[in-house]
Amino acid sequence: MAFATAEELIHDIDGLDCRQYPFNGNMYGDIGLLYYKFRDYEAAVPLLKKATRETPGFYFDDSNLKARNSLAIYYRQSGDRKRSDDYFISILQSPDTIYARxxxxxxxxxxxxxxxxxxxLYCEAIGLYELSLPIMISDNDYSFASGIAVSMAECYMGLDNWEWAKQWADTATAYIREHIHFINPHRARQIYPILAKYHQQKGDAATAGKYIDSLSMAHADYRDEFDAMLLMRTRQELLAEKNRSQHERLQQQQTAITRLVVFAVIAVLVSMLIYYLYHKKKAAYRELVEKNKRWADSDRLEQIIDPVSPNHTITEEKGEDGNRQQGPTEKDVELAARIHKIMVEGQIYRDNSLSLDTLSQKLEVTRETVSRAINRTTGKNFTRFLNEYRVKEAVRILSTGRNHTVNFDELAEQVGFNSRITFHRAFKQLTGLPPAEFKRNS
Structure with missing residues (x-):
């Protein structure tokens, strides 16, 4: 159900630009992340790319940065490090000034x-980790901070600096135990192999084996082996940091409340604008539908004939000066009436093989005579003339109370079109609406 709704939303917002709906980037991003979480990357990546932009967005709109981050991780998982780096760098270069920048x-x-x-490239990586870690701690995101600490441990392990590797693994665990209170399986798979290799390096095979055996045993062994003094020192440092930053946090809370109030006001105004635009659009669609219904019911001959020149008079083939006249002749009007009659009464337009040749054979006149009569009396070519009968029939069918059962492929064939594509194109050209939109507003 969620994916079906997502597909309908994509269909709706594909035809809108930022001026009509300023939050389409956010919508693309949310739907793209939905597909991404279910690993449908083929559907997710194009939507995430649509969510990116080069110009600043709203203060609370983080869809651009979220989309770039997801794309960067996707390309990293795909083995394309350059494109992954490019997307991460584009986050740093983005002009967005959002609340969590x-x-x-x-x-x-x-x-x-x-x-x-x-x-x-462990040394270069450590420098970037050191820049990122304090920001995540100040934001109290110790889940991400523990991941940075683990990555620092991996770097020092790669540099054969086992003491620093152990220290960073212990720091990651301290972050988790102090602030999150449990180690999830993903983080455990990162931390415990480092500790196991450390103990192997130190010649402590028994402890290393315990870390490798299972996650449950690793949890128990780590609680037994964990340096209580290090944990206490970490707690004291965190407590001191909390005391020093208490005043700053109070100010941040006040600022956050102000921002929430501003956001709530903006959200209400935007919601009202969206509501107004939506109903204005719906009203315009309904008015257009009613106009097309009246057009579809106009089957009288005088409503069909619409010559090129509105001031024409019916003339013979040649005027007094011997030149051929541009207006329809009496024969043209008479032939147009015959054509209209077999179209309305015989509904021959339903035949998808109907052509100018077959119509002229039915009327027992030349195709040039038929073409000329249609063009002079209606100002249209044969294809446009024929499609009007077919589209009018489709409009009448869609205007009934049973239109929710209509299948567009069957409808196209029923009214004489060879394919759904040609039906869709002709319907939109003549009515101003796609068939599906006409059906929804009928």
Whole structure:
């Protein structure tokens, strides 16, 4: 149901630009992330790219930065490090001034460092991790901070600096135990292999084996082996930091409340604008539908004949000066009436093989005579003339109370079109609405 609704939303917003709906980037981003979480990258990546932009967005609109971050991670997983780096760098270069901008920059720096770690450039990676970590801690995002600490441990392990690797692994665990209170399986798979290799390096095979055996045993062993003094010192440092920043947090809370009030006011105004634009659009569509219904019911001959020159008079083939006249002759009008009669009464327009040749054979006149009569009396070519009968029939069918059961492929064939594509094109050209939109507003 969620994906079906997502597809309808994509269909609706594809035809709108930023002036008609300023939040289409946010919509593309949210739907793209939905597909991304279910690993449907083929559907997710194009939508995420649509969510990116080069100009600043609204203060609370982080869809651009979220989309760039997801695309960067996707290309990293795909093995395209250059494109991954480019998207992370584009986050840092983005002109967005959103409420959590510093956090997004820190995430981008940490991910660039992760790409460097994968490439074995450990010293360069450590420098970026050190820039990112304080920002995540100040934002109280200890889940991400613990990930940075683990990555620092991996870098020092790659540099054969096992003491620093152990220290950073312990720091990551301290972040988790102090602020999150449990180690999730993903983080455990990162931390415990480092600790196992550390103990192997130290010659402690028994402890290393315990870390490798299972996650549950690793949790118990780590609680037994964990340096209580280090944990206490970490707690004291965190407590001191909390005391020093208490005043700043109070100010931040006041600022956050002010921002929430502003956001609420903006949200109400935007909602009212969207509501107004939506109903204005719906009213315009309904008016257009009613206009087309009246047009579809106009089957009298005098309503069909619409010559090129509105001031013409019916003339013979040649005037007094011997030149051929531009207005329809009496024979043209008579033939147009015959054509109209077999169209309305015989409904021959339903035949998708009907052509100028077959029509002229039915009327027992030349195709040039038929073409000339249609053109002079209606100002249209044969294809446009024929499609009007077919589209009018489609409009009448869609205007009934049973239009929710209509299948557009069957409808196209029923009224004489060879394909749904040609039906859709002719319907929109003549009515100003796609068939589906006409059906919804009928």
């Amino acid at each position: 510093a956090v997004y920059d820190a995430v981008a720096l940490a991910n660039l460092a992760h790409n460097l770690t994968r490439a074995g």
